[in-house]
Each structure stands twice: as structure tokens, then as C-alpha cells.
Amino acid sequence: MSTLHTVQLQCNTHVQISNDGGDLSSDAGMALMVEFLHKIKFDALLRATVHFNDTRTRIAHDYRDTLTQKLLMNIAGYFHNNAANTLRSDPAFQILMSDQFVSQPSLSRFFANVSTENLLQLRELLWQIACVYFNHCLQRQFILDIDSTHSDTYGRQEDATFNAHYMAYGYHPQVVFDHSTGLLLDALLRPGNTYTGKDADQFLERTFNHLAQLRNHAEVIVRGDSGFASPDFYAACDERRYGFIVRLKANKKLGRLADAKVNDIMLDTGDSVSVYHELNYQPTTWKRAYRVIVRSEHVAGELAFWNHTFIVTNLEAIEAERLFPFYQARGNVENDIKELKNGFGFDQTDSSKFVCNAARALISGAAYNMIQVFKQLFVPEDTRMTINGLRLALFHTAGRITRHAHKLIIHLSAQYVYANWFWLLLTAIQALEL
Template identity: 35%
Template sequence: MAVATGCHTQFGFGFQRKLTVAFDGGEITSDAGLLLVREFDERLGLTAALREAVSETRDRRYVTHDLLALLRQRVYQIAAGYEDANDAGFLRADPTLQTVAQRLGTPLASQPTLSRFENAAPWDTMRRLNRVLRQWFTRHAVSRRQPPAELVLDIDSTDDPTHGQQELSFFNGHYDEHMYHPLLVFADGYLLGARLRPGDVGGATHLRPLLEPIVAHLRGALPTTAIALRADGGFCNPDLLDYAEQAGLTYAIGMPPNPKLDAAVALSRLHAEVTYERTGHPVRWFTSLPYQTRSWRRPRRVLAMIEHTAQGPNVRFVVTNRRGRAADIFAWYHQRGQAENFIKELKRDLAADRLSCHAFRANAFRLLLHALAYDLLQLFRLRVLAGTALARATLGTVRLRLLKLGARVVRSVRRWWFHLATGWPGQPLFLTVHRHLQRLRASP
């Protein structure tokens, strides 16, 4: 490779003609596909609803970036794969991000501005942002004219490794690391609520303050829809069971084994082992029994699944108030494993575990910014990508195939042109998505 001038670089790959690279292509963006998401956002008024979630406390005489522009900049940066506030340094002049933040031709906020914004967010803002997540769901993810017969809320938590001296970072023996312990509530892949917790808290800690507003909102918006809960054994505590029954919710929640339960299924476990040894085929049996712990106010129905395979015995317990055969309820309960895939998308594709602030409150705010970006793309996939090759793609694939789109930007007095590559193979998909957007309406 030889440098021809300060602006031109030549390559010698054995071509007969010279290959020269020059920094004279004008304004270029690598994320022009975000314009589709922004059009979707505008038609449904999604990020516009964030105005109600934030309160201006700054001296307006010194304000350059209004709060909605800051929120849009941060949410769209995360959606595009730029999860760090540091990324704002080289994205401030990006024409696509300026467009989606409605700051045409004006530099976006810098990293220090975004960091001050995140650290200044009060706890009440987190409550309001969770309310926006719920409103997005009932207004745009489900039909109120033909509401679902049942909504299943999958409750789960995950680890968020911490570094350095971050506030409320504690060692968690279960995960064997210093971490935060976010609490998440999903419905069909949509994130209905998120709360950041210290790293040393148990599974169900702070669950009711997150869950109760979700249930109340769903009851108000979808009064004919039944609500069910699914969760693993980390959430099996009397407070949650009592609340679910008082609120009229059905549930199936994993239950850790104990000597009394083990004794109750000991004979079935022995028979399963004998049957496996005689036939050589895996054995799976189900049974149901009334059971009451000392902390329960009354007996409840506990289901047991007894397996014996080449890997040995496996016994699982679930406490439930749902009607039906034990095998059917276990099959329904096992679908909660899909929540692990939702968390994988949230963390891997939306980098929700990238909570780098020192202050715990700022990181709690960051978690909700990632939740907003996740749900924005979830709704986009649900409402716009249906019927396309990306209808069932992961959010990371949607970003790679549709949003990561290079363009040359040309400005005139009346118009901004985003010139896309003539030979881009995704052109039919782009045009199909745009047609879907033209027909888009809010959920009836």
C-alpha cells in the first residue's frame, strides 16, 4: 500500500488498474435503516410518549438539548448497537441519528451531556418509564377489540456483572460473581417491566412493587383477559402466592425440593428407576399432591415430574392453582424457558448488561433505556416485519440485515437525500417494509 497524497491512498492487490481510496465521498452514514424504525415510531407516537416520563429541572437559559431529544438519541443509539455513552463522541454528526432525534444539521449531545442526563434522573422517572412500557404494550402489541383470552407473564431475573466500585454491586454466590440482579417481566417476548436490584438480593425481592402496577394496568386495559404467572423456584415465596390468589391470577411456579416433598414421591421415583432398568427406555411420570409449608396459610396443589433417563433420576416440583392434568400444566410451565431467549436478546443484542455508571440510580435509568430500545424493536418486528423474511429473526439479525445500511447523504434547501447502494441485495425487503409502514395503524 502506498500513500499518494494526504487524502488519497493506493492499494496494490495485483489489479491492472490502480486502486485508490479517497476521503471525498461526502456525508456517509452506516445506519440508514433506522429511518424505517423512526417512521414506525412516529406513526404510533412511541417515543413522543416519553415526554410524560421526564421532568425538566435544568435552567432553560443554558439548555441546548431538550430531554426528548436526549432520550431519542440514547434509545436509538442503543437500538443501533452503540450502547455506550462514549459512542456519542463519534456519532454526534451522524446524519441518521440527527434525523431520528429531530436535530437535523445540529450536533447531538456529547458523552458528558448524556452522562449528566443519566446521573440526574430521579427515581420517579424510572416509575414513569415502566408505565410507558406498559402503555406501549396495551396500545400497540395487543388488540383491544379482540383481546387475547389469556396473557402469560414470565417473571425472571438475570445477572449483570459489575466492575470496580459500582454502587450496590455485591457478590452473588449463585452466579459466583460481583453483579447487579435485574428483575424482568415479559409477555410474549415484550418487556413489560424492569427493575435494577443490588447483586445480593434473592429472586423475588422487590417483585410486587414491579408486578402490581403491571397487573393493574392490564386489568384496566384488557378487562376480559385472564392473567397467568410463570416463574422458576427462585420466586416461590408465600407473598407472591398470596398476592396472585388475591388478585385472581393463575400461576405455575417452580418449587425447590425439600425432604418432605422428596419423601412424598420416593416410591414413584423408585418405580421409575426400576422401569428404566427393565426397559432401557426413558421414563417420565407426573403426579399431584396437596402440600402445605409452615409459611403457607393453607394447603396448595403441588405437581411432581419424575424422570429417569441415562443421565439418572430427575425430579421437579411446581406449585400451581391452574386446573388440568399435571402433564399438561408441566408442559405449559416448561414454556417459560422461552424467557431465557428473551433475556438473551435483551443482553446480547441490546447490551442491557452494559451498565457502566458508578451510581446505582443512573444504572437503573440505563436499564430502562435499554428496555425501551428492546421494546421499540420488538414492536417494529411484530407490527412491520410480519410476513417478511425477518418476521422471526432475532433483533441482532434485524439490525444487521435491515438497519445497518450505508448511505451517502446529500443536503439541499428543501430535502435531505439518503442515497443507498444500487446493488444492495436487501432492497426488496426495504421496500416491502416501507409499504407495510404506509398501511400501519395503531392497534384497534
């Protein structure tokens, strides 16, 4: 039970603040998400996808219900397990979860029971949530942005190692997003010293298999930075007849070839110039030759005559001038990663065990995908709205709970600023047909 406080304001001594308000909730708006989970049949989806080896003799709370609770906690912004001790007494969460809200010790036991097989199932759950939207809108064009990021660790977490790029100890997860929807298609937690593009072809294989199972034939282009420039990565895309466009690190040979292309260009150091050209370039490690496009730039006033940027691609029909802007658009994946981490706690590493931390990350990813699908279906005019904006306007909404004639009623404030939007969304959710 929360400690009762009464504090007098210094700015106005006639005003006191107390937390003895009774059956009040600051999360009444989470009713929208619980209704949304019901409409997309999330419980059935979860039962078909994730299977726990539950050896308990007395089961008060099914582990899948516990997973759903953790997902809703992440959506509401409560990343740490100990928040459950307070939230289980929250009247809105009590009635929305049918009094099945578990405490922090139960959440900790849940994570301790997660197996490596469950991690594969949770990765499948990411995809199945994304498919709610893909199957609904029959999406067939995909631009996949693959990247890696860093999750800090503190203490002696299992498999936490030093990453020289980030100059920190932690994990180095690999992620792949769909550019147009921002949906997370797969995620893999890895030790901190794992190279960015290590086994990226194998990582993508799961997503490629999923795309091949969609009802419509998927047209796919994969984009990655120079960490993913490897023959195996190119071959994995070629085998599926998927396009790719990847940044290449500069080296002496590429530099000489690029310089030879611009040697005859008369250049005034006061001019800013960009020129594009292709190179005849196939290292011995490549299984075949690919298009290597060079953008050679000179910025007015700079002493260096030319700066070269290289990309490699199997896309033959797109002009060089269009390829570079197309590649640079992958920069938005950094915003998706930022939202995933800051908005949903993807980089929370509260456990000493690697499997537990991986499960936390994947459940955070599932919460992120749930909101992305929600936005695509119901907020299409502002799909880049962050979760913090949704929490402020919709989820963290004051409500009072009453019981009358065998019914539970959530009363929202009469002065609720976003009331019109709330009721429009609730109506749209209830009208949803998948």
C-alpha cells in the same frame, strides 16, 4: 472529526481504502425507526410519561429529545455515550434528528440529572410502548415469565455486590416478559446480592395493575422458577384470580412423598419411564393448599431409580401431563434476556451511580420494546428475528445525503440487497393506523 486514513490492501496492491467519502452514512436505514416513532406518536407518549426536573437556564436540547437519541443509539447498536461524538456528524442522523444530536458530555449530564422518580417513569414507559401493540391487536391472553439475571460491574459502582450464584460482582435485575410477544413489561435493577424472588409479589403488582386497565379483560398465567416459590407470590396471583405455575425445590419431605407414589411401580433399569402424580402437601408457611405436581423419571441405564421434579400451581383444570411442557416453555425467557442484554446493552454499567445505571438499563429496555412492537406489526412471520439481523438488513444501510430544491434526500445504494423489503416496510409503516 475522524482521522483520515488511506491504506493499501496487501491482497491487491491496486486497491486502496480511504475514509474521505464525504456525506455518506452507514445508518441511513434508521429512517425506518424514526418514521415508526412518528407514526406511533412516541414524542407525545414520552411527554405524557417522563418528566425531568430540568433546572438549566439555557436549554439547547430538551432532555426528552436526548432520551429519544439514546433510544435510537441503542436500537442502532451504539451503547456507549462516546459514540455520540461521531454520530452527531453522521449526515443521516443529523437530518433524522433535525440537527438535535447531542455529544457525549451532554449525554453524561443527562444521566446525571436522572432521579429515582424518573426511574419509575421509565418503567412506565416500558409498559406504554408495549401497550402500542396490546391496544392495537386487543390482546387479552398473557403468559408472564418472571426471572432475574446478572449485570457485571467493574470498579466501584454504587450498590454493586457479590452474587454467589453468578460468582461475580454486579447487579441482579428482575424482569417480566409477555411470552407470546417477547415484550418486556417491567424491569427493576437491584443490588447484586438481592435474592432472586425477593419482593416479587410487589414487583408484579405494577404489571398486574397495568393489565387490569386494558380494554379487554386480561386472562393471565405467571410462570417462575424455584426462586419465586413463596406464599406471598402465590397470594398476589390468587388475589387477582391469575394463574401461576412455579418450580419447587426438592426437600426431604417432598422426596419421601414422591417416593411413596412410585414404590409399587415395577421398574426395569433398562427402561426410560416418566410418571405424573399429585401430592397432598401444604407447608406451615403456605396460607392454603395448592396443587403440587410431581414428574418422576427414570432414564435407562441410570443407577438412581427415580428423579423427581416438582411444580406448584393454582391451575386446577390443566392435566399434570400438560403442565410440565407448559412450564418448560418458559425457557424461552432466557433468549429474551439474552437479546435484551446482547442486543440492546441492558447490562451496560458505565456509570459509578446506581440511578444512572438503572436509567441506562430501562432505556435499553425501551429500545428493546420498540423493536419487539416493530416486529410484531411488520415482521409477524419472523418475530424471533434478532436485532442483529434487522441491523444488518435494514438499519446499517449505506446512504448519501444531498440537498435539492429545499429538500434533503437520502440516496440508498442501487445495489442494496434488501431494497424490496425496505420499501415494503416503509410503505407499511406509513400506512399504520393506531
